[in-house]
Amino acid sequence: xxxxxxxxxGIGGQGVVTAGRIIAEAFxxxxxxxxxxxxxxxxxxxxxxxxxxxxxxxxxxxxxKSGADILIALEATEALRNIEYLSNHxxxxxxxxxxxPSLPKVKVYQLSExxxxxxxxxxxxxxxxxxxxxxxxxxxGILGVVYQASFSKxxxxxxxxxxxxxxxxxxxxxxxxxxxxxxxYLLTETM
Amino acid sequence: MIMLVSKPKLMxxxxxxxxxxxxxxxxxxxxYPGTPSTEIIETxxxxxxxxxxxxxxxxxxxxxxxxAAMMGARALVTMKHVGMNVASDSLMSSSYxxxxxxLVIVSAGDPGMWSSQSEQDIRHYGLMGMIPVLExxxxxxxxDLTVEAFNLSSSVGHPVIISxxxxxxxxxxxxxxxxxxxxxxxxxxxxPGKYSLVxxxxxxxxxxxxxxxxxxxxxxxxxxxSHGDGEVAILGVGISYSYVREALRTLNIDQVKIVGTxxxxxxxxxxxxxxxxVEKVLVIEELDPVVENQLKALxxxxxxxxxVEGKNLTGYAGEMTFERVHRSISKFLGxxxxxxxxxxxxxxxxxxxxxxxxxxxxxxxxxxxxxxxTLGGIQSTFYSGDIGCYSLGVLPPFxxxxxxxxxxxxxxxxxxxxxxxHVIPVAxxxxxxxFHTGLPALANAVYNKLPVLIVxxxxxxxxxTGQQGSPSLVIDIADAAKGIGVKYVEIGDPFDPxxxxxxxxxxxxxxxxxxxALIVAKRACAxxxxxxxxxxxxxxxDPNKCTGCTICYDYFTCPAILKRDDKKAIIxxxxxxxxxxxxPVCPFNAIRLEGDKPEGWDQAWTS
Ligand code: SF4
Ligand code: SF4
Numbered sequence: 001x002x003x004x005x006x007x008x009x010g011i012g013g014q015g016v017v018t019a020g021r022i023i024a025e026a027f028x029x030x031x032x033x034x035x036x037x038x039x040x041x042x043x044x045x046x047x048x049x050x051x052x053x054x055x056x057x058x059x060x061x062x063x064x065k066s067g068a069d070i071l072i073a074l075e076a077t078e079a080l081r082n083i084e085y086l087s088n089h090x091x092x093x094x095x096x097x098x099x100x101p102s103l104p105k106v107k108v109y110q111l112s113e114x115x116x117x118x119x120x121x122x123x124x125x126x127x128x129x130x131x132x133x134x135x136x137x138x139x140x141g142i143l144g145v146v147y148q149a150s151f152s153k154x155x156x157x158x159x160x161x162x163x164x165x166x167x168x169x170x171x172x173x174x175x176x177x178x179x180x181x182x183x184x185y186l187l188t189e190t191m
Numbered sequence: 192m193i194m195l196v197s198k199p200k201l202m203x204x205x206x207x208x209x210x211x212x213x214x215x216x217x218x219x220x221x222x223y224p225g226t227p228s229t230e231i232i233e234t235x236x237x238x239x240x241x242x243x244x245x246x247x248x249x250x251x252x253x254x255x256x257x258x259a260a261m262m263g264a265r266a267l268v269t270m271k272h273v274g275m276n277v278a279s280d281s282l283m284s285s286s287y288x289x290x291x292x293x294l295v296i297v298s299a300g301d302p303g304m305w306s307s308q309s310e311q312d313i314r315h316y317g318l319m320g321m322i323p324v325l326e327x328x329x330x331x332x333x334x335d336l337t338v339e340a341f342n343l344s345s346s347v348g349h350p351v352i353i354s355x356x357x358x359x360x361x362x363x364x365x366x367x368x369x370x371x372x373x374x375x376x377x378x379x380x381x382x383p384g385k386y387s388l389v390x391x392x393x394x395x396x397x398x399x400x401x402x403x404x405x406x407x408x409x410x411x412x413x414x415x416x417s418h419g420d421g422e423v424a425i426l427g428v429g430i431s432y433s434y435v436r437e438a439l440r441t442l443n444i445d446q447v448k449i450v451g452t453x454x455x456x457x458x459x460x461x462x463x464x465x466x467x468x469v470e471k472v473l474v475i476e477e478l479d480p481v482v483e484n485q486l487k488a489l490x491x492x493x494x495x496x497x498x499v500e501g502k503n504l505t506g507y508a509g510e511m512t513f514e515r516v517h518r519s520i521s522k523f524l525g526x527x528x529x530x531x532x533x534x535x536x537x538x539x540x541x542x543x544x545x546x547x548x549x550x551x552x553x554x555x556x557x558x559x560x561x562x563x564x565t566l567g568g569i570q571s572t573f574y575s576g577d578i579g580c581y582s583l584g585v586l587p588p589f590x591x592x593x594x595x596x597x598x599x600x601x602x603x604x605x606x607x608x609x610x611x612x613h614v615i616p617v618a619x620x621x622x623x624x625x626f627h628t629g630l631p632a633l634a635n636a637v638y639n640k641l642p643v644l645i646v647x648x649x650x651x652x653x654x655x656t657g658q659q660g661s662p663s664l665v666i667d668i669a670d671a672a673k674g675i676g677v678k679y680v681e682i683g684d685p686f687d688p689x690x691x692x693x694x695x696x697x698x699x700x701x702x703x704x705x706x707x708a709l710i711v712a713k714r715a716c717a718x719x720x721x722x723x724x725x726x727x728x729x730x731x732x733d734p735n736k737c738t739g740c741t742i743c744y745d746y747f748t749c750p751a752i753l754k755r756d757d758k759k760a761i762i763x764x765x766x767x768x769x770x771x772x773x774x775p776v777c778p779f780n781a782i783r784l785e786g787d788k789p790e791g792w793d794q795a796w797t798s
Contacts, residue, residue, distance in 0.1 A: 012545060024363055028201045035329075036363040039305045046750050047545030059329070059437035060430075061362040064513035066531035081540045084533045100753070102546035104588050104745040109541075120534055 001154060003056035005063045009082040010074030011099060013045035015139035019072070020051030022143065026151070026159040027055045037061040046102050050082055072146060074139055075099050076114045083118070092123040093146050095138065124149070131179045136172040140164070144176020149184070199365035204330040204355060208297055209234035210368040211337025212267045215293070217241060218374035219259040221252040223627070224656035225271030226306040227360040228299035232269055233657075240374050245659050248598070248627040249274035253296065254281050260290035260350075261386055262377025265341060272300040273597065275313045277628065285350045286320040287396040288386050289403060292377055293345035295337065300356040302477050303510035306655075308578070308597065310508075312478035317352055317456030318485075321404045323411055324352045324456035326429030330364045336453055338369060343410055349403045354455065356477060358430055358510065404457075412461045414454035423524065424448040424469045426462070426486070428455055428476035434516045435475055442528060444520070458485035463493050473523040474501035477511050544586060549751045550717030550770035553581040555685040556648055557589040558747055558776065563694025564617070568702075572617050575605040577629075579621035580655045580716075581648050588746045592619065599628025602636055605643050615701055617644045622663035623653040630675070636707045637676040644694070644701055645677075645709040648685075650716040658719050672709045679708035684797075686714060688775045713797070720795045721768055728769030728786035732760045736781035747776045770796075 006023060010016040017038050024036035037052040052063045063085050071086045072093045073079035079094055086092065094115070100108045115125060124145070132141035147160060157177065164170045202210075209231050212220065220243045222232040236243045246252035249270040256266035270278065275298050285294065298316075301307040317324035325340055327333035333355060340351040384392060418436075425447055427435035432451035439447060450465050452458065455476070466472060474483040483501035490497055504519035505511075514530075521528045547554045564572060576582060576592030577600060585592035594604050601624075605616040620629050625647050636643060647668050653659040669680045679700045683693040690712065697708040730751070732743075739758035743749070751766035752773060760781070762773075774782050 011543065021363065025201055028365055034201070034364060037358055038361045038363070039357065045546065045548050046543070048543040057440075059433040059440075060513060061329075061358050061364075061433075062512055064517070066533055067513065077540060077543070080537055081543075083535065083537060086533075088531055088534065101541055101543040102748055102750040103542075103544070103586065104748055106541045117535060117537070 001056055003054065003058050005068045006053040006055070006070045006072065007050060007063055007068040007082055007085050008053070008072045008074070009048070009050045009078035011045075011078065012047045012049045014074045015137065016049045016051055016074060019074075019139045019143055020053050022160065022163050023053050023151070025163050026155055029159055030155055032056055032154070033058065035061040048078060048081055050078070070146065070150060072142060074142065076111055077109055079118060080109065080114060086121060090121060091150070092118055092121050093142060093149075094118065094123055094125050095142060096125050096127050132172045132175050135168070136175060137169055140169045140172035141176040141179070144173040145180045147173070148177040148180035199367045201363055202330065202366050203230055203361060203363050204327070204333045204359040205230035205299075205361070206234045207330040207334035207366045207368070208337050208353065208355065210366070211334040212295070212341070213238065213241070213371040214369035215338050215341030216265045216372040216375040217267045217341070218264045218376045219256060219266040220269070221246045221255040222269035223247075223249045223252050223274055224653050224659045225274050225299070226656055227301060227357045228269045228271045228297065229656045229659070230360070231267075231297060235267075238371075245653070247662055249277040250281060253278035256294055256296070257281060257285050257290070259377060260292040260294035261382075262380060263292040264377035265293040265345065265375045267295050267297065269297045269299070271307065272298050272311055272313045273307060273309060274298070275316055277598065279316060282316065282322070282350070283320045284388055286322050287388060287393060287400050289348040289396075289399065290344065290350060291348065291380065291382070292375065293341045294350040295340045295344055295353060296350060297353045297355060299360045300354060300478070302356055305357055308595070310478060312481060313352070314354055314455050314481040315479070318481065321400055322350050322352050322456070323407050323454065324354050325414070326354045326453050326455045327359050328427075328430050328432045328451065328453060330359060330362055331366050332453060333359050334366050334368060343407070347403050347406050347410065349407060354429070356430065356510075408457050408460065411454045411457065412459045415450065415452045415459045415461050415465060417448060417450045417465050419445060419448050421446040421448045422468070422470045424450055424466060424472040425520065425523070426450045426452070426472055426474045426482070428452055428474070428482045431475040431477060431511050431516070434511055434513060438513060438516045438520060442517070442520070444524070444526070447524070452482070455482050456485075458482050458489060460489060462486065463489060463495065466495070466497055469497055471498035471500065473504065473519060474499060475505055475511070475516060475519065476501070479507070545583065546748070546750050547580060547583050548717050549749050549766050550720070550768040550772060551580070552650060552685045552712065552714035552717065552772075553584065553648055554747065554749065555772045556581075556646065556690070556712045557584045557591050559685060559688065559690040560617070560646060560694055561589070561591065563691035564698060566691055567695035567698030569615065569698055573605070573608045573614060575601040575608060575616050575618045577601040577620040577624050579624055579648070581619060581621055584619070588748060598624055599632060602629060602632035602643070602645065606632070606636065606639070606641050609641055609643060615642050615644065615698075617646065619646050619648065622647060622649040622651060622668060623661035625668060626662040626666070630671075633672065633675055633677070640706050642701050642705045643707045644698055645707055647709065647711045649711050649713045650719075652716045652719055654716040654718065658716060668711050677707055677709045678704070679706070680711070682711045682713055684714060685712045686770070686772050715796050715798070717768060717770060723795045724789050724791050726768045727789045728771070728784045729764050729767045730762045730769060730771065730773055730782055730784050732762055733781045733783065734759055736779050738779055740778065742778065743773055743776055743782065747773060749773055
């Protein structure tokens, strides 16, 4: 691998920054050079957030437009907001959930409209509840999926598992791995 | 005691700066929280042998470091870029007096304005005050340059600025840290002939400042590096150096000389040696042409005719990105750079600004403030706002921040609004901001008899930057206001609908007495409450009672309250923290709380 760029998008409070940090830690432990750029700072929840993770032969912390190999969207609308970062050959892991912004009277996209727009990329539409159930952690579950689908080429699952502080996260991550194994031929993949 | 690791550790640029300061024997560290600078002090707070504090504002923080450095201590001061404006009065003097120990100021800028009112380039303070400005290009260099800054400051006896920004401070990367050194505290000493800037002394200090500046020029001359050779050169400053290196590598462009510097003021004169034989040079730097202009001057001084390009190709606004670097390199070299075009062009993704949290008391304050003003006979007024989480009151449905320009500005602006229109304004200010720079303006409002309603949103924390403390934890704002001479002071609970009445009574008093009245809206930050006490209650909407009037989701807008397809309200059990603020908002009594109140709940909200 020369370099790998992963963009994680979502809403403040969904664990976007944590997911980015975990990916960076896992690659760092294996000796890859990493940059992980966050735009946190405001405490309030509910705003659009993204995290750029760059791995390998890189110097700049930000992904260029059309430069991401993987886009993880913890909320579906946020995939659209960040789509210009995704390479034409990139893959999208999309949490099939739409959350309206906390502004009154805005028109929101329906999930079907979003997947229609995204169909020109390799898009995996994921249902968090199906992966981790009621008690699991959505962000970690999806991380497990992405691990199994992509990062497992470079890392072992223990590189991740040791980073989680509690069992809920470890279980959610493993559930994501199992989900991918079970579903990889069935998941909506449009190209 | 926290052990320092010797192998590279993944950390934020801000942590790297803190570890650099520890490796330099920092003893005193003061700051005012501000994104993206906050984690520097937070990291240092874990080390007991270093004195750390959140000061009431950046000027006080700076003076704390300055005073310590007068005593020979090694001091660090941190703030966001706009904090430099607050600190600047004493900052300028520190360059005249110099210091006896070491004084390093970290200013964290925010190109692109992710969480700031402007993207001002603080490097101008370096030029204006003859203070060197070091600019890291990644978290590792942030650590190393902090050590460099302390060494420079103590060897010359002069303040040194480190200019970092979001993409250094809030970037996590591997950093090798040097071992911590014992803190160097000062020894009691007096030197009024140096530090008391009456004209006679200031004139002598000015001469010494100029001498130190010459010394600084030679001690920073090594902060230049270069790779490759060619008749054209690209000079990357700070983080832009990182972008330039990667861009040229991925674009496979060689025969270009890459020059990098991490000292933007004074631009090291050794840069001239790197540019001999070069025909033209492109300067890539964040924000303003600070290095570009110094380079042009240096070239003229040295009689060199080299074309300099910079902001004309990169543009001014926003943060540096690969796109800007690619575009400017392409124009500079006259080559086409193949860039992938995104196949779709989306313009209508609904914006998603941050929202006040579920349970945020500010939402209730804004909701009942508007009601109270109407009740008090004020239909239209000027909401003079300020900086904090409550700045989000600018958004619909509240629209209750007609201006917010800088910390503590609400009362001064309100004064101007009233003097020019005779419309009674409402000044809205948070507790931390009140003590930051609100106090002098409050004294002015009393002294000059300003008819104004002041609402202090007191959640007893500097919430926006992550719940740091505030002087309001130990000073009662109502007492402070009374002490300054405000005649009408009331405390109200924004969750209680009678808050509207408190507002209307105060407004009537202002109209009658033509003087300032102040209301303290007192309730803790919701995030802090749920950190202390785990919520066990949630709110429910009774679909039989709900008429779909839209008030709770369109006019109160707690993010946990959603609109069903039939327009009735439904509450997300996941997001609701059970604060109960929405219960009195529903005119049809359709919302109720369920579950047992956890122990210590009320106290957490009101203490
Ligand atoms: S305010 Fe009450 S009646 Fe109106 S939509 Fe909300 S719950 Fe229903
Ligand atoms: S009780 Fe009401 S206002 Fe409080 S968090 Fe729940 S829905 Fe929001």
